[in-house]
Amino acid sequence: MTKQELVDRRQREIIAVASRVFAERGYHNTGVADIARELGAGHGTFYRYFESKLDLLRHVLDHAVDRIMAALADEDPGASDTAQEYRAQVERIGAALFRLLRDDDHLVRLLTMHASNVDAEITARVSEAAESLFSLTESYLRNGVDKGFLRADLDIEITARGVNGMILLGALNALGREEAINSERWIRGFTDLMFDGITAR
Template sequence: MGHDAGGKRDAILLAAGKVFAERGYHATGISDIARELGAGHGTFYRYFKNKEDIARSVVSRALGQVMEALADEEPGASEDLAQYREQVRRIGHKLFDLVAAEPALCRILFYDAVTIDRAEPELAGRAMEAAAAYTAAFIHNGQDRGFLRRDLDAHVVGLAVNGMILTGAVRLLHAQDAESMREPWIRTVETLMFDGLGSS
């Protein structure tokens, strides 16, 4: 696939993401995405088999963006508590920026991934497990260095922390002034991690 083809594919995924976010996966037809893109139906079938194929690609792209945003955050990098807390805040800001920049991406991940999951049952499950493993590695580092309580299962804590992040992100989708939620949201996750889970 040439560069132009890749660009066209991305344009389709962006348009599809926007329409899925506005209308929901079930209510969206190829004709709706074609209208958003300003292209004929034939364009889609050059790159995708059907609506499910587009939707799976939209979700995969969204997950890729999340991982890319965090690519330079090494879970074991922080060696002292100040660095660790700073890393938690930095990740919070990166995720917030992502949600604020691409709200459609979040709607796809939260509302449509489960629907699309019926067509490819492993998709949402794999994504959740990958996210939990990533967060668990951070929790492990905090436990190993004595910043967090050691008597809790890091994987379960990872799922719980991710749950807080997901809930905050979903809330952002409906906020009138998303930016005003930045500090309270990040501070709450940080406080729960360190004061709720922190070693005394």
């Protein structure tokens, strides 16, 4: 293993530990000493890889967004030609996000509860990540409108925000709850609401 590979691996280790500690304690309540202690290392080790705690948070947020995008990367927004195919896509996306939630439940806490109240730069970074996810959802909806299997008068921008909000609040609600294990129930509830609504047929 090269020196750069060792550096990259150590950085990933620090980011993984910091993600968990920031999510559990909050950014302001976490010190470099807390992260170093969890790593079993000294302050000097930390500062060899990151300029400051804020610099580390930037890397942590970038890592969180990369993880979410990677979980969604297998799906092509333009692949569906029918509502049934799109529904299947949504179910697969839901399953991927639940796997991510199980593996890294701290990602949701980081992006929603703690990171946005650090400073203006971090708030902007979180907002930028949210806009990227909104744009991705918009591209799925636009595909459906363009191909005629979603309503022609659909407000794509607002609907994308509603769908993402539903997913985010559902993930927050699932954190730490036994029901979160039953991902099929959550996915079925989301997709039923998206595609069938709530009125009797």
